[in-house]
Amino acid sequence: MKGGLVSDSGKVLLSERRPTPRTEGGDAVVAAISDFIGHLAAAGDGEPAGVGLAVPGLVSEHAAIYATNLGWRDVPASAFTTLDIPVMLGHDVRTGGLAESVLGAGRDVADFLFLPIGTGIAGATVIRGEPYGGSSGWAGEIGHTPVFPDGEQCACGQLGCLETYASAASVGRRYSQRAGLEGVRAEQVVTSDDPIAIEIWDEAVEALSLALATYTLLLDPSAIVLGGGLAEAGPALFDPVRTRLVKRLAFRDAPPLLPAALGVDAGMLGAALLGWRAAGRPELGPGWDVDVRSAPLVS
Amino acid sequence: MKGGLVSDSGKVLLSERRPTPRTEGGDAVVAAISDFIGHLAAAGDGEPAGVGLAVPGLVSEHAAIYATNLGWRDVPASAFTTLDIPVMLGHDVRTGGLAESVLGAGRDVADFLFLPIGTGIAGATVIRGEPYGGSSGWAGEIGHTPVFPDGEQCACGQLGCLETYASAASVGRRYSQRAGLEGVRAEQVVTSDDPIAIEIWDEAVEALSLALATYTLLLDPSAIVLGGGLAEAGPALFDPVRTRLVKRLAFRDAPPLLPAALGVDAGMLGAALLGWRAAGRPELGPGWDVDVRSAPLVS
Incomplete structure (x- = not known):
């Protein structure tokens, strides 16, 4: 902690x-x-x-x-x-979404998705500047939305969850299984020219694009802020996801994909x-100028 | 009008x-x-x-x-x-979602989805009692979320949209096409024992269940209020959608499906x-006791 x-x-x-x-x-x-x-x-x-x-x-x-x-x-x-x-x-x-909203990548917008992609995937829907927890606090489980209805079984018991294709842990695990290797990490898969790695990463990108297209159509965010270890992959993540997201949306623009700050x-x-x-000081925050440390490549 | x-x-x-x-x-x-x-x-x-x-x-x-x-x-x-x-x-x-929130099926809850299923499908996400339009007013396009990523092309240009499987117009159109008939209406398909009708209705139900599972996981609503012409199908819609929705959700309960009021x-x-x-009277509404006319079977 x-x-x-x-x-x-x-x-x-x-x-x-x-x-x-x-x-x-x-x-x-x-x-x-x-x-x-x-x-x-x-x-x-x-x-x-x-x-x-x-x-x-x-x-x-x-x-x-x-x-x-x-x-x-x-x-x-x-x-x-x-x-x-x-x-x-x-x-x-x-x-984390509140911090990105008040101090980070969402500072200039009021409505966005904060999506950290790490070992798992969960999101924060920020509405009018504040993260929204749903009716009982269980909102944000975008990692377990069924992007591929007949897809692989997720550890959660459901089929075709985003997380089971696109989390850092899943990218590493799926590559290792398909290539018959052990313990390959996501960052190695992302940058590899190996056809199996390209295939696994392509499936992760497709899963993410589908989930983000659905989010965009449902909630019309000003931006999508990608964070977590996998977002450190930079253009290798952002470029193909952006292309696929635009392709999935026919009648509306895609919101910008921003790196978490x-x-x-x-x-x-x-x-x-x-x-x-x-402490009774809700006004504090917006004026802060924070000094941010860099994140690890893939956590 | x-x-x-x-x-x-x-x-x-x-x-x-x-x-x-x-x-x-x-x-x-x-x-x-x-x-x-x-x-x-x-x-x-x-x-x-x-x-x-x-x-x-x-x-x-x-x-x-x-x-x-x-x-x-x-x-x-x-x-x-x-x-x-x-x-x-x-x-x-x-x-319509505002009315259901203040006067109708959402009267006792603050956070729900209002989903009228008619010729097309669009939804209203009600948050803390008020419909949410997104960052620029384009939220609620649940009818065009990609429930089947490699599915049929929708009139909107995208692939596998909910609406192209589950709207009243689509159920009628898809049955007519597959059965080689003309102009069969959704309400006939819903109640038919014809194997093709059962198949088409099953696909509509599956598409709806997927979209509602995704909505539930993302936004944790207290309830899902189904309206529009197709909701007049009653148990023929509600029962199988409820069963499939529960099945799609492994680690959380499904919200109740309620008929629009x-x-x-x-x-x-x-x-x-x-x-x-x-007129400057925002407090009006919650105390009203409205007299509601019934809706047509399928519009």
């Missing part, structure tokens, strides 16, 4: 990583986060005004309602720190925005 | 139909609407407080920006009446809500 201390002028005063003790159970993860927050708070000048947390699963501002992989059920926001300061929670992908810091910066909202 | 006079307590005082003079050009249609409004206004007790209009194409509250089939380009709201009363425009499908009056009632908004 990542954590940081961000000033009211958007200066990242401190940013650190710690291992997440998943194997020790949900309470241990909560305790580790609380300890991490205490450590970050102690490093600052006085007590922080608020805490923002980006967490996976089903989440409201006030509680981590459900997260299978962390073993959480209805953990209230206050459980994450022993300090007497307000805490606001956000969904991990949507918190905040890289691996999107979640932490979004959490900082939530922390300032928790 | 349909028009009516609706009181501030939601009473439909008068409702009429008139032919739309499409062949005479855009100005003639505007003039016909203006004449219709004058007629309706004269029939009431004093001058109306406001006018609401549901129109196709690209539309803002203040102008009909673009409508190919009517030949409109940047027609200001004020052009639609010679009376000195405020006018508010809305997109046709989204105005306002039938052919949805657009007019939504326009009435817009008219009262134009």
Whole structure:
């Protein structure tokens, strides 16, 4: 997990990583986060005004309602720190989307899709500047939309999901299987001239184009912001997806495809925005000029 | 076109139909609407407080920006009446969605899809009670999302669009073609035991299930409200679509499929809500108890 201390002028005063003790159970993860927050708070000048947390699963501002992989059920926001300061929670992908909306690639538009493509694929639909979680917090599962109705079975149990063709993990896995090799990584597939690699990457691009065409027709975004490890492939991703997306759309223009601007810091910066909202300062953010670290090639 | 006079307590005082003079050009249609409004206004007790209009194409509250089939380009709201009363425009499908949201099947939920299935298919995404038009007013084209990536060519030029399999017009057309008959209508196909009819209807149901699974995963609606002529097929539509939708979703529940409540009056009632908004009375609507006429079997 990542954590940081961000000033009211958007200066990242401190940013650190710690291992997440998943194997020790949900309470241990909560305790580790609380300890991490205490450590970050102690490093600052006085007590922080608020805490923002980006967490996976089903989440409201006030509680981590459900997260299978962390073993959480209805953990209230206050459980994450022993300090007497307000805490606001956000969904991990949507918190990254909030940061891209306020500080990053979506800064100049109000309605866009933030789509990080990493080990998995999930998106944040940003509407009028704010990420939209749906009726109950489960929106954004674009990675599990059925792009190929009779396609391969996804680990989720459904058929032909976008994620099972186009995530970094899937591109690596599908190439390795088809080529009879082991552990080939997505970035190697993307840049390879091997016919099997070209085929696998082509299928990933086609899956992405279909999902983005559907998104565009349904929600008419001003832009599509691609992030995550796979977006680091740059033109090898953007160029063919753009071409195919245009081709899939007959009666309307394709929205521009933009690279995410905040890289691996999107979640932490979004959490900082939530922390300032928790502190009663929702106006902070738009004026910030953040210093962004680069992301790894494929994560 | 349909028009009516609706009181501030939601009473439909008068409702009429008139032919739309499409062949005479855009100005003639505007003039016909203006004449219709004058007629309706004269029939009431004093001058109306406001006018609401549901129109196709690209539309803002203040102008009909673009409508190919009517030949409109940047027609200001004020052009639609010679009376000195405020006018508010809305997109046709989204105005129906607004009515279903405030007065109809979506009355008890805030986030849902309104999907009228008629000659064509377009949807209204209702978010926090209000239809969402996207970044520029082109949202809701669910009928042209590519449900079968290598499917049949749609009249729009794209491949495998939902509409080309599942609209009432397409169900009739596809059956007629495959059976070598002429002019068979969708409602005959839906209820037929003919193996070709079963096949065509099955493909329509599959296309709908795919589009609704994608919508559900992306936007997590509280409900899906099916309307239009084809929804009059009742259980013959709802039952198989529900079963397939559940089957397509592995890790989340399917939202309930509800029949639209306002039938052919949805657009007019939504326009009435817009008219009262134009008159500065946005609070009107939720308390109304409307009297709804039934819709035709398949339109």
